[in-house]
Amino acid sequence: SQTIHQWPATLVQPVGSPLSLECTVEGTSNPNLYWYRQAAGRGLQLLFYSVGIGQISSEVPQNLSASRPQDRQFILSSKKLLLSDSGFYLCAWSVWGQSNQPQHFGDGTRLSIL
Amino acid sequence: ILNVEQSPQSLHVQEGDSTNFTCSFPSSNFYALHWYRWETAKSPEALFVMTLNGDEKKKGRISATLNTKEGYSYLYIKGSQPEDSATYLCAFRNSGYALNFGKGTSLLVTP
Secondary structure (H helix, E strand, C coil), X not given: CCEEEEECCEEEECCCCCEEEEEEEECCCCCEEEEEEECCXXXXXXXXXXEECCEEEECCCCCCEEEEEECCEXXXXXXXXXXXXXXXXXXXXXXXXXXXXXXXXXCCEEEXXX | CCCCEEECCEEEEECCCCEEEEEECCCCCCCEEEEEEEXXXXXXXXXXXXXXXXXXXXXXXXXXXXXXXXXXXXXXXXXXXXXXXXXXXXXXXCCCCCCEECCCEEEEEEC
């Protein structure tokens, strides 16, 4: 069976510090991968998605970047965090090439910026 | 960003009550409508992916309908149980990869 791991679960960072959140998927090959953020009082917003190694698409302009160095690894990064980067970050995967499959989510990372 | 609206924002029912929520989405360029259940301290769990106008899906006591022409979907829970307490999210997809989520309906079922 497929599993998705996301870490850390919680993170408290000062403004201006760097960020690296990691997500890995097991039990499937070449998944579509996604990073979402839920800011306070708002719905889940797609930040990035990837359909293959090294292929990243950004949905909204922002202070964050994403990378996919391996087939089942998806990393969310920032060089300098802003207060507005606070929120709950979720990684998800779906089956590649089957457009009407559901997305499967990790447990999320609660990021607080001080 | 496509506007997906869910109502009500929150709902409190007694065990055994049946309930329903609404998801409204743009009626143009429809590709799929997803429903997820998100329990506290857990990750969102997929309930349904719906693609055809008039589609109805069922999973146990939970069912959903879809009207793509008018841009809405209903989620029904029959005989609510305390374990149904969660936030129910809908998400609309047009031709791209992005899922556009609503803010969710928070359901509390008390014994």
